[in-house]
Amino acid sequence: MRLGRQMLLLVCGAGWIQPVVADWALNLQAPKSDIAARIHDIHTLILLVCLGIFVVVFGVMFYALFKHRKSAGHQAHHFHEHATVEVIWTVIPLLILVGMAWPATRAVLDQKDTANPDLTIKVTGYQWKWEYDYLQDGVKFMSASSTPADQIANQAAKGAHYLLEVDEPMVVPVGKKVRVLLTSHDVIHAWWVPALGVKQDAIPGFIRDTWFRANEPGTYRGQCAELCGRGHAFMPIVVEVKSEADYQAWLADKRAGNQARAVAAVAAVAKTFSPAELKTRGERIFAANCAACHQADGKGLPGVFPALAGSKIANGPAAAHIDRVLRGKEGTAMSAFQEQLDDADLAAVITYERIAWGNTGSPVQPADVKARRK
């Protein structure tokens, strides 16, 4: 392996390549679950069998290329059929294939066995973030990329986990069978954590399941694996595997936080905010949820994502604007945000859209949003 890396470095002329992270990884990520370990082993087995066949077949071919040349004075022998040989090289590959498929067959059956989980988490894909819903433990949150935009635009140095970091990771206990229910809110996504050997498409309108059992605590990173539009490269998955005690502590923390937020949300509905307060809060929410399409300058992308600066809805009656954000627009990437944000956040972001970029819409209060919910 080391030799391979050194040779590669040599081949690539070293000097001009400044390795950002010296990581010439040649194989699957180190497996951290039994399934991932078996996938690793099956891959190694097939790779070796293929290498063996390659060496034998092309050994024969290259022998012919060197020894049976016209320039070496070789005369052609005009044989062109041999039934026994044909049968042999049909039957032997067949046997090799069945031999390789056997361990894979057993792994498939285990991979599909989602029965008797210790913990079930419903994961919903959104353009472009994930929602984690701990069905038994009553915790539910959104998880979006936390890589700053200036790093992506090359205006700041890139962090170690560039594009593989989120604001709220999924947290699971070590050694427990975690069943993951996958669905999607808009288009097809795929939830993938390579080190845990788990990947499953998230299909809107349907629920599919998969499972994993992490063998050791740690932080495991993956990405959405199904093209889902503009932000496809920017919806990472981070799974933090903790000991049972740490997991319980995290749960308690999360519940307390949720409760505090719920209380604050109820209080906020009764409160009236100043446009400046709403604008400051709204700008942050806009950057996290809306700017990927409508752009930070509110100009959108002509023909794909409509501009909000000067738009009819943002400058028109507030009710229509609230409805659009609450319920989205069918057949487009405009998502329904009623489940994703609370009244105060929605009021803030809608107000921001109505008064930023020279728009002249009226501000919106949390109570207005609550009134438009059905």
Added chain:
Amino acid sequence: MEANLAQPLPQAHHAAPGGVWRWLASTNHKDIGTLYFWFAATMFLIGGLMAMLIRAELFQPGLQLVQPEAFNQLTTLHGLIMIFGVIMPAFTAFANWQVPLMIGAPDMAFPRMNNWSFWLLPVAGVFLVGSTLLPGGAVAGGWTMYPPLFLQGGISYDLTIFAIHIMGASSIMGSINIATTILNMRAPGMTLMKMPLFVWTWLITAFLLIAVMPVLAGAVTMLLADRNFGTHFFDAAGGGDPVLFQHVFWFFGHPEVYILILPAFGIISSVIPTFSRKPLFGYASMVYATASIAILSFLVWGHHMFTVGMPAAAQLYFMYATLLIAVPTGVKVFNWVATMWRGSLTFETAMLFAVAFVCLFTIGGFSGLVLAMVPVDIQLQDTYYVVAHFHYVLVTGALFSIYAGLYYWLPKWTGHMVNETWGRWHFWLSAISVNVLFFPMHFLGLAGMPRRIPDYALQFADFNRVASIGGFVFGASQILLLIVILKCIRGGEKAEARAWEGAEGLEWTVPSPAPYHTFAQPPEVK
């Protein structure tokens, strides 16, 4: 009456008509073949420039040249153009030029339909490439067009669906023409089992096309209806299913893979015996292997969808059925090696590309075996490993076979031998850089890099740079091919009727360049 028949038919004396009408109104299989070829070359340039942009953006992490939306348009168009605009028309170019020459027919069975099936293509090409100018830009949902993402786009998505319909109509007409020509217009004495293998592979490909192009047309029509007419084929909220599209698409898509490779098998089976100075080993088993691959191709579509969440039984069925395809494919590789064995080999550029094809296509076949294993595919689905796999099959497979065929038959088409020095430079630069380009993608996929992303995590930076460098060299090397072809058209050593010492077959019995009309009198095949 008999005396009349003994006279050469009058059109045998016709020279090529001049001017633009020669090309616009042509019913001549050679002219139409040439048109197909230059169309493919033009689209190759456009699709290739897109690939260069993709590799330039991926040269380092961060967004530099194109924004994600534009990047998705580039990958989508690159895929559609290379498949429907380059590989398929290039193989049809070979079919047009070579099938009548190889079976001793004066022309295609339906010369006017031949004209029509070609001239539809530039229209589709203009729609596809021109859609970049529409508001919102071109399609960005991937060449596989999965809904619901594909339902979100603008007007260019509808135009792309229209372009696919036109290309489908062109392919179906072309295939009916080729199949009819092969079945009805062979010279007396040329039984099916005496046909050159290239003709066999195209006969089988033609039937694949006729079978699956309507399926693709149906799938994209359902998309069109969902987008514009309020149907819900692929929308769960209306009782539909997004995965239904994937089933229909891949029922087309997997046979399509063999549409893109069976003619390549045919070309290679012509080139290797010539430069080995030895008949093709196992001709009959090659025919049966091609037919088995074609039949099996209808039964394995699910292996493109192992992560959609199908039952274990379905996954296992598709895994075993897919592995089965390795058997006839292996037979082909063994037969090519056996053809070279104890031959009298020379290495003209055509042969160099053919040998590289056998070797590198097999690498693509092996990575296909790895991907067929369901548990491993769960890790590698939608990663760069898949990108490496299908580029080994389509670039070092299909494209290299097209190069081999060009170097092999250009003397017959132009009357001049190919400049071997330039050809060799083209071969070695291409063969080395293509591996620098695509081999590291295996490692990227294994390490966890998803495909179709404009920006990536830092641990993927090193191999992406290597791949990009390989890509730039590979792209630049293809300029050499253009020079080789232009030089060959304008002059060079005069080619004899039998341009290559070991060449066998009817096409080598007519002068080089092949006259405008050939085989007005059918040849006698013993």
